[in-house]
Structure formats: C-alpha cells, structure tokens
Amino acid sequence: MSKLVLAVEGMSCNHCKMAVETALKSLAGVDTATVDLKNKTASVSYDESKCGLPAMKEAIETQGYTVGV
Numbered sequence: 001m002s003k004l005v006l007a008v009e010g011m012s013c014n015h016c017k018m019a020v021e022t023a024l025k026s027l028a029g030v031d032t033a034t035v036d037l038k039n040k041t042a043s044v045s046y047d048e049s050k051c052g053l054p055a056m057k058e059a060i061e062t063q064g065y066t067v068g069v
C-alpha cells in the first residue's frame with residue numbers, strides 16, 4: 001500500500017468531507033481516504049498498481065473541488 005496526502009481546496013463542511021472521501025473510496029485500488037477539513041488535506045492509502053494521482057484528482061474535481069498537489 002502507498003500513501004499520499006493531497007491538498008484539496010474548496011472544502012468547507014462535513015458534506016464536503018464526505019463527498020471527497022466517498023469519491024476517493026469509490027476508485028479501484030483505494031483502501032482508505034480521510035479528509036482533514038482544518039488542514040484541507042485528504043490522506044489516501046492505495047494500491048499503486050491499480051490507482052494513481054490522476055484518477056484521484058479527477059474524482060475530486062468531478063465533485064467540484066480543486067486539488068493543489
């Protein structure tokens with residue numbers, strides 16, 4: 001398992017947190033996704049052979065948020 005911390009802009013409440021976490025967890029290969037609203041980050045554990053940053057970025061941006069990293 002690999003770990004990645006993404007900087008996510010635009011999250012303001014628990015709904016945003018859930019939307020981003022759900023979007024990430026729906027990706028094949030993502031094990032856990034945890035959003036820290038205060039730090040505006042999403043920590044992701046994932047299988048590198050199945051998933052990567054471009055897919056995560058797309059999943060988050062589809063929800064209306066911006067990925068800084």
Ligand SMILES: [Cu+2]
Nearest residue numbers: 012013015016
């Ligand atoms: Cu919100």
